[in-house]
Amino acid sequence: MAGGGGGGRAIRVLNVAEKPSVAKTVSGILSRNQGLRMREGRSRYNKVFEFNYTIQGQPCQMLFTSVTGHLMEIEFEGRYRKWHACDPVDLFQAPIQKHVPEDKLDIRKTLEEEARKCQWLVLWLDCDREGENIAFEVVEVCSNVNSRLNIWRARFSSLIEREIHQAAQQLVRPNQLFSDAVDVRQEIDLRIGASFTRFQTMLLKDAFVFNFSTDGRNLVLSYGPCQFPTLGFVVERYWEIQAHEPEEFWKIQCSHTTDEGTATFNWIRGHLFDYTCAVLLYEMCVQEPVATVTKVRQQERLKYPPHPLNTIELEKRASRYFRMSSEQTMKIAEDLYQSGFISYPRTETDSFSARTDLHILVQEQQEHPVWGPYAQRLLDPSSGLWRNPSGGGHDDKAHPPIHPTKFSPGQSGWSEDHRKLYELVVRHYLACVSQPAVGAETTVEIDIAGEMFSALGRTIVARNYLEVYRFDSWGGSLIPNYTFGQQFTPTSLTLDSGTTRPPPLLSEADLLDCMDKGEALVMGYDDMGYELWKPYLRSMMEEDMKAVSVGNKRKAEVLATCLQQMKACFLDARLNKVKLFQALEIFFDRTNRTGGDEQHNIGELVRRCDVCEDSDLVLRKKPCRNAIWLPGSISEAAVTTTVCNVCTPGPIFKIQFTFRRLEIPPDFSVHHLGCVGGCDDIMRELMEISASAHRNFSSVPARGRGTTASSRNNSPNNQPQSTCSFCHQTGHSSSDCYSLTSQSRSAQSQGGNSHNGDSLIPCSTCGSPCLLKTANTENNRGRKFYSCQTQGCKFFVCWEDSVPTTTTSRRGDRGRGGGANGSDVRFVSATGDPVSGRSCFICGDPSHFANVCPNRGIRN
DNA sequence: GCAAGGTC
Structure with missing residues (x-):
């Protein structure tokens, strides 16, 4: 100076x-x-x-x-x-x-x-x-x-x-430029927030009956350029969950245990959505269960320590490791900063500048009773443990990454959260300046009856940073030694079922509180085709602010462009205000409609649902977010006027169910008047059967496979059918009924494969030619079928004598939760319909399928 | 009666 x-x-x-x-x-x-x-x-x-x-x-x-x-x-x-x-x-x-x-x-x-x-x-x-x-x-x-x-x-x-x-x-x-950037932010926030808030409040507040409390204050439907996109995230995720239809899949699992350990082999095909296919392949494996090792690969792997800590990472990690909210984390971090134990906790920077004396920070920690010895080793050059930290590429040019600034073995005034957060900052810092962990990985691939499986084994050679960063783990799994060409009989070979799951709901408590009005508004703006509720707008603004703060853009110029765009958006939204009305109508009553209408809870008929073509689309007072999953074996369900006299709170109307004969055990009736209130044992049993459609042939010697049924599988229901929260019909979810507004789902179909004589047919998933194989199962011995052999391909497969001219994929390649990608595998007849008339592969009885066979798990 | 960002 x-x-x-x-x-x-x-x-x-x-x-x-x-x-x-x-x-x-x-x-x-x-x-x-x-x-x-x-x-x-x-x-x-x-x-x-x-x-x-x-x-x-x-x-x-x-x-x-x-x-x-x-x-x-x-x-x-x-x-x-x-x-x-x-x-x-x-x-x-x-x-x-x-x-x-x-x-x-x-x-x-x-x-x-x-x-x-x-x-x-x-x-x-x-x-x-x-x-x-x-x-x-x-x-x-x-x-x-x-x-x-x-x-x-x-x-x-x-x-x-x-x-x-x-x-x-x-x-x-x-620095005037830093300050200018904030002036820009403040002005944009005020103008956008105030204009949209006044507009939507004045437009909607008197037109609808809002059923939430305003604590005696005037109702305000606020639009915040920061808060609204965050809410948009929550709403978008909620829609995704609504649109998700759980689907059952099947996979073959294999394990092999010796004195040296257990190897768990995963099916290279992942999982299949078609039961028949999975069963056929499984049966072939069970009947020729000898595994041949086709590949053994050994590799060294490194697991690197995290980058130096910035605010976002601190919040994420505190949440993951300690279940601490970001608010609490920042409060504690601020405390630790103010008492001098850690550096300024609000920073975007995740790399240390070359000028920082990284060793001094480690020296301070040497006396700590728990991690002190690690710090000492880190400073000992002969240990070879030190490594200059790698940066994550962010630098706000104002603060270094969050690091410990003063040693403490734990202050008397600290809460448990203070102790945890300080420990995280210290351990994270020590990890950053440490060598990566080293592992030796072995990948083994085996072939059982033409099906490929692979297993991964890992031993950790040097833990290095993992020794101090107890929050990270790197599982080691000792598997037996295998050699190329070696043959063995698996210890277990099972056909397991699972169900695709929707992504979890984002849970920002305060945002969930305003879901109702928020979702309606998001839906309204979404129907206008705007991205007003997406984070894109805010992140664009953040970029502009950064440009102002480093002098690349001028304050006035950024203000002018941004406000001009937002004004155009505002005028457009006002022209399209009917969309806001329509969206709000789905959630709230109009004020010009008098109450006391008994039909209200059912809603007024709008039109037939164009997804299920079977039910009515009605205007509901408020969509219900609750659903009861019914077994997939139900073919029909109708609500009756019979009230259950056991379950409370009542009244609970009983439902007349019709089940598919083949999908329930032979001793159950296909007609059942059931209660979903919890009193109905038959319903419960059928749901459990759906859930345990799983067989486990633990140990499969070539002869005499004597086993017992396994109850190990806790996988969810068998293709639960969703219940639409708008029209109360099964068979589609309310998101399908949203097609009334914006979310139309279309069944996707795949192009046909023509088959001429004896030429090989191309796989409908990957296009490579399918091999003609011979089934070797009890029920279909000698029958030929096509199978794609590309590794990991969820192949198209069909009987040789029923190659279709057109095949239909089940909802094509839409992404779904649970990792299922929806590729289709199913047997089809020449007309493209699923092959029917198959029988239980366990006992051969055509009256049921194997998943409900009374003898399942028992073979002779 | 509007926003978001500081802080008590």
Whole structure:
């Protein structure tokens, strides 16, 4: 810095921190608690500290006070503040003023009084963009009463002695560009938020009956350019879950145990959605169960430690390892920062600058009873454990990655969360400067009756960073040694079922609270075809803000473009307001409809559902998010007027079910008047049978396969049928009924394969020629079928004598939860219909399928 | 009666 001249008379320096605690801590450090005095300021929380200090040889009488975050707010001028006094679209260019709000006036007064006495102003605001903006707010207030102030900025990333003294001795000028970026953000947020909020509130609040509490305040349907896209995430995920139809799949699992360990072999085909196919292939494996090793590959693998820690990673990891919310994490991190134990916790940076002394930070941790010995080894060059950390490529140019700044074996005042978070920061740091873990991996592939399986074994050769980073694990699994060509009989060979699952619901509690109105609004804007509710808008703005902060774009230019786009969007939304009405109508009652209508809960008929073509699409008061999964063996279900006299709370109307004969055990009736309230044992049993359609031939010697049924499988239901929450019909979910608005689902069909005589047919999944193989199963011995042999291909397969001219894929390649990709595999007849008339492969009885065979699991 | 970002 340009020094203040040396040695002469003391000058008075006003120092301002972002919050009272920082003013106190920094004053304590700079004064070394020698001659430190504290007096009241005008505001209750913001005290004034006084002490003497020398900056670059210049004696200074330091006055140290604080603000509490932003000192100023922006607001529309005059009449634009009144909701009905202007058109909301005017808010895109209405004049704006920055002012100190009522509750901050006494802080301003303190600043003014102190600034009048001083020659210098030193800004100790947090070193991020918001902090820089607050710095300029302080400058404005202080300069107004003292235009001769020499204005300086202290840059610091942690509240530790070394760094604070360094910041005081190396003052710089405040950065106008950082502050400009925040001005842009504030103005855009206000204009977009206020215009859309007023527009949608005035449009909708009197037109609908909103059934949520407003705590006595006026109802406001707020639109926040930050909050709304986040809500959009939750809603979008919710729609995905609604649209998900659980589907049962089948896979062959094989394991082999010897004295050396157990190898679990996974089927290279993954899993199949067609039961018949899976059973056929499984049967072939069971009848010729000898496995031949076709490949053994050994490889060294490295598992690298994480990058240095930034805020997002800290939040993610604290959530994953400790189930700590981001709010709690940041609160604790802020605490640890303020007491000097860790560096500034709000940073985007995930690489250390070359200037950082990484060894000093490790030295400090050597005394720790738990990880101290690791730190010592890390510093011992002969251990070879040290590694310069690799960066993640982000740098906010303001702060280093989050790292420990002071050693602590655990403070007495710390909560469990403080201890955990400090430990995470320390262990993460130590991990970053450590060598990666080294593993030896063995991949073994085997062939059983033409089907390929593979198993992975891993031994960890050197744990390295994993020794200190207890949060990461790298499972080792010792498998037996195999040699190429070796043959063995598997210990178990099972046909397992599973069900695809929807993705989990995003659970930001506060967002879930406003799901109702939020979902309706998101749906409305989505129907207009806008991405107003997507995070894209916000991230574009973030990019622009960054450009402003580094001087690549000018403040005025970014403001103009962004507001122009948003204004166009706003005008368009207003033209399409009917879409908002339509969406809201799905969730809420119109106010112009009188109550007391008994038909209300059922809803008014809109039209026939074009997905199931069987039920009515009705306008419901509110969609129900609850569903009861019924067994897939149900072919028909109708609600009766019979009320269950056992289950509560009643009334629960019984349902007349019709089951598919082949999919329930022979001793069950196909007709059943059932209750879904929990009292119905028959329903429960049928659901369990669906769930345990799984056979386990543990140990399959070539002869005499005597086994018992396994109950090990806990996989979910057998193709549960969804119940539409709008029309209450089974067979489609409410998302299908959403096709009324936007989400239309179309069955996808795949192109046909023509078959001429004896030429091989191409696989409908990967296109390679399918091999003609001979079935070797009890029921189909000698019958020929086509099978794709491409590794891992979920192949098309069909009987030689029924090659179809056209095949239909089950919902094609739509992505689904649970990793299933929906590739289809099924036997089809020449007409493309599924082959019927097959019989149980266990007992040969054509009256049922093997999944409900009374003899399942028993073979002779 | 609007937003989001500071902080108490």
